[in-house]
Amino acid sequence: MVAIAGATALALSGCASPEPIELGADAVVVDVRTPAEYAAGHLDGAVNLDLTSGQLAAEIPALDAEGDYVVYCKSGNRSAQATALMEDAGLDVTDAGSMQQAADATGLPIVQ
Secondary structure (H helix, E strand, O other): OOEEOOOOOEOOOOOEOOOOEEOOOOEEEEEOOOHHHHHHOEEOOOEEOOOOOOHHHHHHHHOOOOOEEEEEEOOOHHHHHHHHHHHHOOOEEEEEEEHHHHHHHHOOOEEO
């Protein structure tokens, strides 16, 4: 199960630190950006299911209902929308926000 530990802490610079996200063995990291954005860089192992094209909505029925999902995008806007769609379908999903926030919270590297 994807677990979020601790509360958001403020760094000395005033920026929020990401909440750590533990990735279980069955966790799936989902990048909901466009294929072009994904190709320019994404979290290692993430699958690309574009929200704006309708690809994510079309794939939701095929997703494992027992799986845990961590979703991210460019800024956190699309990931919030995707999280709502997935939760409405009964999936266990964590909104990791932007790609950098997701990388910081999960420890996954950004790759091309």
